[in-house]
Amino acid sequence: MPNLSIKIGNTTFKNPVTVASGTFGHAEKYFNLEEVKKLGAIVPKTVTLLPQVGNPPVRIWETPSGMINAIGIENPGIDVFIEKKLPSFKKIGVPLIVSVLGHNPEQFVSIIEKLNSQDGIAAIELNLSCPNLGHKTLMAQDAKATEALLKKVTSISKFPVIAKLSPNVTDISEIAQGAEAGGADAVSLINTLTAMAIDIRTRKSRIGNFTGGLSGPAIRPVAVAMVHKVYQAVKIPIIGMGGIAKAEDALEFIIAGATMVATGTINFVNPRASLEVLEGITAYMKEQKISDIKDLIGCLQK
Amino acid sequence: MxxxxxxxxxxxxxxLCQQFWCLSFDAPDLLKEVKxxxxxxxxxxxxxxxxxxxxFSVYRAQRYVEIFYEAKGPGTRLLAAKTKGDPLDVLGPLGTPFVLPSLDIKQVVMIAGGIGVAPMLILSDILKKRKLDLVLLYGGRTRAHVYPMKEFKDNGVKVHIATDDGSVGVKGRVSDLFEKVKFNSHDTFIYTCGPNPMMKAVQDFALKNNIKGQAACExxxxxxxxxxxxxxxxxxHGYKTVCHDGPAFDLDDVILH
Incomplete structure (x- = not known):
């Protein structure tokens, strides 16, 4: 059996396969728990400081090999999450990466302080890149702001901190460097690409929030290129995601430089996708006689 | 699960007719569970x-699980190409089912438009076992959209039809059929499924006349x-998911447009 274990910060994960936030929901009871236990980590939907009702319908639209979404981080807020959701996620017995979003640095700090009183959390992912909340610019569109926020958060967080980055930037490696300089233990990329679809009969946007974020296999080549770029710019691990539908896709990300990979939108179509990716990576390593996943990470040939 | x-x-x-298809698949485990x-x-x-x-709403669950659909988009056209023996990748059964009428209900009025008739047949399959007056008010665009009325009649359902062009039944909308039924606020229960404007008309009527009921939303x-x-x-009560909290919602709770 090849060694699939990887490290982020000081935390070891038994394998590199996880799920992208927002695609595993808070619907933990719908997944076959015995199977979910095989994953390297799970990531529930992003939680904010206060409850959010989300955006008005229509929230999603099907596109070629993907979808546009503008859910608007509908969630019960960090207090309810800690009280009601966290215990059931912890019970699954898989390392838990909690995705959080603050509308300003102070909110991020408040969320981290609340999570610091908990245990059983493997890492915290800062969602710096949700495009659907009416912010003029995203935290992850400003390298200096990203660095400053990460400094604040990492100085107080008792858990490893991951910065989730946006592809809606000129140069994603600059933002990744900002996160690294601020002390991030890892970066995850990519979040969705700002996108739009129009109903030509009504001449209105298909999406209630007007614009949304594009995800799914349609964006995979963009994500692979960004992982490759960031891998050359930072030393911290990369969690790669964006349109992974099968093991071959995930392997592209790993070869490009991702230490960990996440299935996202495909989970909506194939709830077993993340497990199939894990099985496929293991089979590939056996076939290629690779005994340690670390030998694959960033092994792209020129 | x-x-x-x-x-x-x-x-x-x-x-089954010019517009509608029925696909059945062998799923004994679903058969037992689906409501x-x-x-x-x-x-x-x-x-x-x-x-x-x-x-797809489950349309019938007797020997096999059946769905009723209109082949009009890329997904349903691919579905229409399936033939006997083909594998079918299915998640389900999903969602919150209709609540069944309480014991003081004597009359159930199902009000459906177009493909929205699908969940009503399995509902009448269940309700026919109780001593209830069952009524279906059905609206379709044309004769080609009127199906499967025989199955409803076999279940003892009194059927009234309206079509946009008058090719079957009354020329007009489903709401033009309301006068065919004697609704009682204390012992009538309504189920509706169809286009949102139609369900909105049903909801307005039900709320005005103080009749309880549910809508299956899409x-x-x-x-x-x-x-x-x-x-x-x-x-x-705020945003609710159609897939998990619904598709069935109380008429006095869901906000239709």
């Missing part, structure tokens, strides 16, 4: 085009499991 995704065999897939108003989420192809699964859906929160609609 341990396993909600399974591959079943298609038993038959037939065009009126629930749906199955079907992946019509192995590739990524179209990308989403397609949700929205574009991705996961079907309450995970993505993509299919949320507004209720008096």
């Amino acid at each position: 341990d396993q909600i995704q399974n591959t079943y065999k298609v038993i038959s897939n037939e065009k 009126p108003g629930q749906f199955v989420h079907i992946r019509s192809n192995e590739g990524l085009e179209p990308f989403f699964r397609r949700p 929205e574009i859906m991705a996961c079907g499991l309450g995970a993505c929160l993509g299919c949320s609609i507004l209720t008096k």
Whole structure:
């Protein structure tokens, strides 16, 4: 059996396969728990400081090999999450990466302080890149702001901190460097690409929030290129995601430089996708006689 | 539920009338579980085009699970190409079913438009076992959209039809059929499914006349499991997912447009 274990910060994960936030929901009871236990980590939907009702319908639209979404981080807020959701996620017995979003640095700090009183959390992912909340610019569109926020958060967080980055930037490696300089233990990329679809009969946007974020296999080549770029710019691990539908896709990300990979939108179509990716990576390593996943990470040939 | 995704065999897939198809598949485990108003989420192809699964109300669950659909988009056209023996990738049964009428209810009025008639047949299959007056008010665009009235009549359902062009029944809308029924606020229960403007007319009528009931709602859906929160609609209690909190919502709770 090849060694699939990887490290982020000081935390070891038994394998590199996880799920992208927002695609595993808070619907933990719908997944076959015995199977979910095989994953390297799970990531529930992003939680904010206060409850959010989300955006008005229509929230999603099907596109070629993907979808546009503008859910608007509908969630019960960090207090309810800690009280009601966290215990059931912890019970699954898989390392838990909690995705959080603050509308300003102070909110991020408040969320981290609340999570610091908990245990059983493997890492915290800062969602710096949700495009659907009416912010003029995203935290992850400003390298200096990203660095400053990460400094604040990492100085107080008792858990490893991951910065989730946006592809809606000129140069994603600059933002990744900002996160690294601020002390991030890892970066995850990519979040969705700002996108739009129009109903030509009504001449209105298909999406209630007007614009949304594009995800799914349609964006995979963009994500692979960004992982490759960031891998050359930072030393911290990369969690790669964006349109992974099968093991071959995930392997592209790993070869490009991702230490960990996440299935996202495909989970909506194939709830077993993340497990199939894990099985496929293991089979590939056996076939290629690779005994340690670390030998694959960033092994792209020129 | 341990396993909600399974591959079943298609038993038959037939065009029932000019517009509507019925696909049945062999799923003994679903048969036992499925309740009126629930749906199955079907992946019509192995590739990524179209990308989403397609949700279908269960239409019947007797020997096989049956769905009733209109082949009009990329997903349903692929579904129409399935033949006997083909594998079918199904998630389900999903969603919150219709509540069944309480014991003081004497009359059940099902009000459906177009393909919205689908969940009403399985509902009448269940309700015919009780001593209830069953009525179906059905609206279709043309004669080609009027199906499966015989099955309803076999279940003892009194059927009234309206078509846009008058080719069958009354010329007009479903709401033009309300006068055919004697609604009682204390012992009538309404179930409705169809286009939102039609359900809104039913809701307005029900609320005005103080009649209880439920609507089976529809929205574009991705996961079907309450995970993505993509299919949320507004209720008096905030946003609720059609796939998990619904499709069945109380008429005095859901906000229709």
